[in-house]
Amino acid sequence: MKAMNQKIDNRLELRNIRPTAMRQLVYDVLDKNKKALSLYEIEQQFEDVDRSTIFRTLKTFQDNYLIHSIDDGTGAVKYALCDEECTCQPDDLHIHFLCTKCGQTNCLKNMPVPKMDLPQGFSFESANFVIKGICSICRK
Amino acid sequence: MKAMNQKIDNRLELRNIRPTAMRQLVYDVLDKNKKALSLYEIEQQFEDVDRSTIFRTLKTFQDNYLIHSIDDGTGAVKYALCDEECTCQPDDLHIHFLCTKCGQTNCLKNMPVPKMDLPQGFSFESANFVIKGICSICRK
DNA sequence: GTAACTTTGCAATACTGTTGCACAATCTTT
């Protein structure tokens, strides 16, 4: 399969991920959907791709900070593209929003996870902050 | 089986939950452990109790605001007792802490989930804010 | 005491995530 898009290849290579056909496709799906998707949802967007392949593709992406995962409490972990400069460090964390009506989970990229003063002796590594409610589209 | 403890019965009845032996036992386990427990962890503390019974007991507890659930990203939902006055409304929400070393999840009851200004059109219903790191015990 | 309702235990199942293995594709070296 030919390179589908030079931009995608660049993104992958910037993260030291070899741009295979599969990876281009998975990246494209995440890019086009503009929201966090579960493994199952990604799988649904293909005809004949094996789940384990997508699973490992996502693992590769995550290991290389191309995507981040969100546990929104729906039972399935969801994945979304990181910003170009993201290294998934505490400063890169943002809040996610789960709409209880449409079930979609979105990145609130301009809402960083607030820094909290932990009790004495506790150290911070990472955080998962998901707000549930009704999104602006379902609210109309 | 006899009522094991008048205090437990009171707590259950305040929430309109009939104090059966099973429920007293599950409440007791949650009360004594002082941390959030998964269904599996609760099951382990009994000799011969069916998982589905505990599952439904927890569901009953949660439906009546006696306990709240926390999805700490470990794959299994955990449960912890609510405060006496809790109604699981936004004001009652607090942050949870998952220690990546010992795997224990604790309620940070004096750290309320901060109120965030959501983008235009979004409404707030609930939130799940879990901080991961090393707890004070593992840090020593 | 009997009927109606609730709770429990057992068994089976669904769903999500994960791994082993063999084959295919790609890269490296000559």
Next chain:
DNA sequence: AAAGATTGTGCAACAGTATTGCAAAGTTAC
């Protein structure tokens, strides 16, 4: 360009957690 080394993919099987149907046991109301 061919051979060998490395990496990626598909298939199948499995693991862990959550969930349900059903019948028996327990409880409550009359």
